[in-house]
Amino acid sequence: MTRARTTYRYLFILLLNVCVLLPAKTMLAQEDTTVTAAEDDEEEAPARKKYTGGHQLTFGVDMFHPVMAQWATDRKTYEGEVTLYLKNEYYAVAEGGWGSGTVNYPDLKYNTNNYFARVGFNKSVLYRESEKDWDLMFIGLRAAGGSLSRSAASYMIVDTVWGNTTGYASPKSFPVFWVEITTGMRVELLPRIMAGWNIRGKFLMNGRSFADLAPLHIAGFGRGDKNSSFDFNLYLVYALRWDRRASGSKQG
Amino acid sequence: MAALVLLFTALGSACKRDRQPCLTPRIATVKTRMVRVGADNKVVDSPLRAAIFLPDSDVDSVARLYAKSSTFTLTLSQLADTCRWYIAADSAVGSAIDTVDFRYSRKLNFISNACGYNYLFTLLSVTSTHNFIDSIKTEDANVSNDASKNNIQVFIHPAP
Numbered sequence: 001m002t003r004a005r006t007t008y009r010y011l012f013i014l015l016l017n018v019c020v021l022l023p024a025k026t027m028l029a030q031e032d033t034t035v036t037a038a039e040d041d042e043e044e045a046p047a048r049k050k051y052t053g054g055h056q057l058t059f060g061v062d063m064f065h066p067v068m069a070q071w072a073t074d075r076k077t078y079e080g081e082v083t084l085y086l087k088n089e090y091y092a093v094a095e096g097g098w099g100s101g102t103v104n105y106p107d108l109k110y111n112t113n114n115y116f117a118r119v120g121f122n123k124s125v126l127y128r129e130s131e132k133d134w135d136l137m138f139i140g141l142r143a144a145g146g147s148l149s150r151s152a153a154s155y156m157i158v159d160t161v162w163g164n165t166t167g168y169a170s171p172k173s174f175p176v177f178w179v180e181i182t183t184g185m186r187v188e189l190l191p192r193i194m195a196g197w198n199i200r201g202k203f204l205m206n207g208r209s210f211a212d213l214a215p216l217h218i219a220g221f222g223r224g225d226k227n228s229s230f231d232f233n234l235y236l237v238y239a240l241r242w243d244r245r246a247s248g249s250k251q252g
Numbered sequence: 253m254a255a256l257v258l259l260f261t262a263l264g265s266a267c268k269r270d271r272q273p274c275l276t277p278r279i280a281t282v283k284t285r286m287v288r289v290g291a292d293n294k295v296v297d298s299p300l301r302a303a304i305f306l307p308d309s310d311v312d313s314v315a316r317l318y319a320k321s322s323t324f325t326l327t328l329s330q331l332a333d334t335c336r337w338y339i340a341a342d343s344a345v346g347s348a349i350d351t352v353d354f355r356y357s358r359k360l361n362f363i364s365n366a367c368g369y370n371y372l373f374t375l376l377s378v379t380s381t382h383n384f385i386d387s388i389k390t391e392d393a394n395v396s397n398d399a400s401k402n403n404i405q406v407f408i409h410p411a412p
Contacts, residue, residue, distance in 0.1 A: 103365060105271055105365075105368070107369075155368055155369040156368070157279075157369055157370055158278070161307050161311065161327050162307065162309050162311060162327065162329035162331060162335065163310065163329075163331055165331060167369075169362075169369075214364070214365065216365045225365055
């Protein structure tokens with residue numbers, strides 16, 4: 001009995017040692033490898049080349065909002081983008097689109113339609129490693145504007161004491177201005193076919209224009225009754241490229 | 253591909269936009285305070301023991317019976333520029349009853365998409381009979397959703 005207990009005790013200590021020491025050894029081995037790899041990099045890694053030339057014109061369409069419209073049927077947004085590579089990893093960007101919104105509550109009903117355009121730039125934060133490498137991760141800025149038309153809004157004010165009131169707010173058109181910061185990426189899936197996403201933070205510049213009835217949806221911006229908005233796009237892009245041979249490479 | 257469909261479905265469900273709850277009062281009310289002039293000429297609250305308020309409305313309105321209080325809220329008609337309330341100082345039979353007439357201007361106001369529209373009012377005059385009400389003073393003529401501002405002071409006859 002005592003011998004069996006001693007055996008179990010030694011077995012427990014052995015297992016404990018294995019559990020503690022094996023991961024520690026693995027960690028040490030990884031550190032050694034990392035240090036060795038870092039030393040190797042310092043000694044052997046060649047200087048990376050940075051390509052900044054070439055010409056690219058892309059045409060993209062947003063796939064995200066049309067798909068979302070299948071669920072959120074009260075608002076629609078269709079948009080696309082055109083980008084032109086300038087130089088030094090800067091891309092000129094023009095975007096545009098249109099959309100609509102429907103508010104159909106028991107006490108408030110109206111429709112909105114608007115179109116919009118954005119101009120700005122993307123700056124790639126990744127080096128292009130070859131003249132064929134057009135993948136990019138970027139940050140960008142946009143200035144955006146559009147025109148929104150709102151139908152007559154019918155309303156009902158419920159008052160159980162004096163009686164309900166119904167009426168119409170006359171139709172109106174508004175200019176809309178906002179600015180955006182964006183980040184995203186594009187990856188070439190097939191030759192000349194790219195895909196990628198944008199995340200956008202948007203800031204309405206003339207929100208006070210909507211004091212008499214803030215539209216629930218502004219295509220391209222988001223909620224009209226908020227001064228800031230967050231949005232996401234998923235782009236499918238076709239790229240035109242030319243004059244590849246002239247795209248000189250520079251040492252980074 | 254399945255992951256993409258799942259992602260879109262999840263995002264679609266998340267993006268489905270239900271109407272947000274309305275957290276603002278939809279009806280602007282006249283904040284009313286019952287007061288009397290105290291012994292040292294100071295204005296003090298004068299609670300009504302069991303006041304009854306009845307609107308002179310075409311709608312089948314129910315009289316409001318209040319527990320002992322010196323502050324009340326009255327609504328104004330959105331259908332006209334005048335309205336009348338009957339106020340009984342007490343629910344006891346034979347209690348004094350006064351009529352209070354409001355004259356005002358109306359302004360349509362968009363609250364939000366969650367709440368819709370309401371009317372804001374500007375009091376032009378408030379008059380009454382004088383059974384238990386001595387006089388009415390307008391403190392703030394702008395009748396809005398702001399619950400912190402008192403609109404009128406109703407001076408009650410001092411108790412005999």
